[in-house]
Amino acid sequence: MIRKIISGGQTGADQAALDAAIKLGIPHGGWIPKGRLTEKGPLSSKYDLKEMPATAYASRTEQNVIDSNGTLIISHGELTEGSDYTRKMALKHQRPWLHVNLNKTPAFKAATLIRAWIMENTIEILNVAGPRESKDDRIYQDVLKIIESTYYLELMKTSRPELERLRHNDPRTPEKQPQTVQEAIARLISELPLKDKTTIANMAESELARLKSLLGSHILEKFGLWSGNEKLAKSCLAIADHPLHDEGDALNIIIKELWQELQMTHRLRIIK
Numbered sequence: 660m661i662r663k664i665i666s667g668g669q670t671g672a673d674q675a676a677l678d679a680a681i682k683l684g685i686p687h688g689g690w691i692p693k694g695r696l697t698e699k700g701p702l703s704s705k706y707d708l709k710e711m712p713a714t715a716y717a718s719r720t721e722q723n724v725i726d727s728n729g730t731l732i733i734s735h736g737e738l739t740e741g742s743d744y745t746r747k748m749a750l751k752h753q754r755p756w757l758h759v760n761l762n763k764t765p766a767f768k769a770a771t772l773i774r775a776w777i778m779e780n781t782i783e784i785l786n787v788a789g790p791r792e793s794k795d796d797r798i799y800q801d802v803l804k805i806i807e808s809t810y811y812l813e814l815m816k817t818s819r820p821e822l823e824r825l826r827h828n829d830p831r832t833p834e835k836q837p838q839t840v841q842e843a844i845a846r847l848i849s850e851l852p853l854k855d856k857t858t859i860a861n862m863a864e865s866e867l868a869r870l871k872s873l874l875g876s877h878i879l880e881k882f883g884l885w886s887g888n889e890k891l892a893k894s895c896l897a898i899a900d901h902p903l904h905d906e907g908d909a910l911n912i913i914i915k916e917l918w919q920e921l922q923m924t925h926r927l928r929i930i931k
Contacts, residue, residue: 661777661810663784665689665727667719668702669741672733672789675802677706683810689786690719690726698791716741720788724748727786729755731773733802734789735762745788755780761801767897770808777809807902836883839894843882844917847874853925859918860925871914875907884909 664680666673668691680687688707692714695702702708711719720741724730730749732742738758749756757776759769777785787806790798837843848856859870878884882891884906895909896902898916903909 661685661783661785663688664787664806665723665784666787667691667716667723668695668706668708669697669716670699670792671795671798672787672791672802674702674706675799676787676806677708679803679806679810681705683807685810690722692716692719698793717744720745721748721752723786723788724752724754727754727782727784729757729777729780729782730786730788731776732756732758732788733769733798733805734758734760735795735797735801736760740794741791742789755782759805765897766801766805767808767893769805770896771893773805773809804902808896811903811905836881836888836891838888838890840891840898840913840916841894843878843891843913844920846882847878847913847917848920856921856925860921862918864915864918867911867914867918870918871910874914875910878910878913879906882913 663686664676665687666676666689668674668677668689673689677687677689679685688709690711691697691702691708693710693712694714695708695710696714696716711722724745730745732738732745734742737760738746746756746758755776757773759773761769764772776782787802789795789802792799837846851859862870882888884891892903892906892909895912898912899908903912
């Protein structure tokens with residue numbers, strides 16, 4: 660599990676990684692050029708970065724690679740300029756590195772790839788790099804979302820180890836669990852009585868919290884969200900337009916998708 664996120668403090672990808680760390684309660688840091696130099700002026704004091712002796716960007720890039728267990732570079736397109744220099748420094752110092760090109764890899768898939776890479780390389784101090792804001796005005800939001808999603812994927816996997824052990828030892832638990840949101844909805848529709856399906860279809864969206872209280876425990880237990888059904892969690896993440904903090908957020912996705920499906924098939928309509 661990541662215990663610290665570092666970056667060079669530049670606008671764009673660097674600051675997105677630092678903001679994600681602050682939001683998630685993960686320690687952050689890194690090296691920044693003398694004067695806390697960024698393209699928009701000195702970096703805010705809210706970021707706990709150390710100043711290099713000189714103003715050169717290259718020296719802080721190399722030092723952040725050295726001080727981390729692995730370097731993640733996120734971009735839209737191939738690596739250029741400072742991002743490519745970061746890759747070269749990782750190669751020079753024989754540190755694990757991963758480049759995610761968001762023009763080729765969707766955000767939800769990127770989060771799962773990053774998580775697997777972090778676990779494979781036992782990365783605890785993660786260095787994050789990528790384009791500055793003036794080179795890519797989308798990179799900040801995308802990096803922020805991906806770092807959050809990566810963290811929550813790992814949290815969901817490890818948050819209930821006791822239930823995971825019980826699931827493997829309980830012969831009553833069905834072996835086949837839904838692997839996608841679509842499979843989960845199909846299972847629910849096949850299990851619900853017609854009356855309940857009609858009732859759900861005619862609910863207002865504001866009433867879905869009541870539906871969560873009625874179906875929540877069943878979905879979390881029987882569909883394996885409480886015990887680490889990672890494929891279903893990834894499917895929920897692919898549909899969501901925000902990071903999933905825990906299994907409850909995944910549950911919300913399934914319930915809303917169920918409601919939308921039943922609205923198309925079981926909603927009562929007045930015939931004039």
